[in-house]
């Protein structure tokens with residue numbers, strides 16, 4: 001491969017910006033699948049979200065399958 | 072490092088592996104979930120809370136359809152989350168991980184993280200199907216589970232720091248240290264308070280399938296991320312680049 005010659009591997013550190021973004025996505029994803037009980041939709045559609053538990057039900061089977069405590 | 076490329080690789084890997092997890096679950100855990108929820112229905116019929124009418128069945132099927140349709144999407148979100156954590160750690164540790172190829176490096180790290188933040192917590196607080204678990208204890212169980220993940224994960228990071236400082240022929244001390252540390256935590260942490268009333272073959276079958284599926288996720292995520300990293304080299308710099 002000719003491209004090998006053009007590339008040098010430099011041991012660059014991970015940019016802090018990328019770490020922060022990924023850490024936020026980690027927290028968000030874990031919360032959504034593992035712990036959300038309607039909190040997130042309640043921001044948009046109000047208290048009704050807690051009764052309908054849309055996200056909870058949508059993430060429900062995965063929550064059990066991935067080993068999170070559920071009901 | 073080209074950070075958007077780095078973030079992109081991490082998210083694509085996590086999401087793809089998560090979708091694979093969601094699809095696999097239709098075959099592995101869903102049959103057990105269906106059985107478990109049917110047991111809940113039976114209990115509700117017997118207590119008189121619900122009646123086994125065609126109307127109940129129609130609503131129940133809609134409800135289960137919604138839950139099942141979420142499996143793939145929720146898998147993707149789970150994958151984005153866990154994959155992001157894996158990406159951060161991989162980015163920070165890639166130079167010290169053994170292996171020439173990035174798939175090898177990713178598999179080594181994935182194996183370590185799988186063991187410390189998935190398998191160890193799983194042994195202590197194994198997954199449970201519906202019908203197992205009191206609603207009143209769900210917050211306590213969530214806190215216990217998350218704490219054990221944190222204890223094991225940070226413990227592993229701590230013993231890695233020790234590992235780096237040890238002489239070559241004493242490095243095993245760090246492994247022994249982690250095993251002792253996690254064994255103590257295992258014994259000291261309170262157990263899941265809920266009694267299991269469901270049939271044990273259902274619970275055990277579900278647990279095996281759950282552990283198998285999530286393990287597959289860690290494997291797939293490592294393979295995909297390692298391959299993408301090898302292909303796109305987000306930390307490589309092209310010589311003679313224009314200024």
Ligand SMILES: [Zn+2]
Pocket residue numbers: 060064070071201
């Ligand atoms: Zn549940």
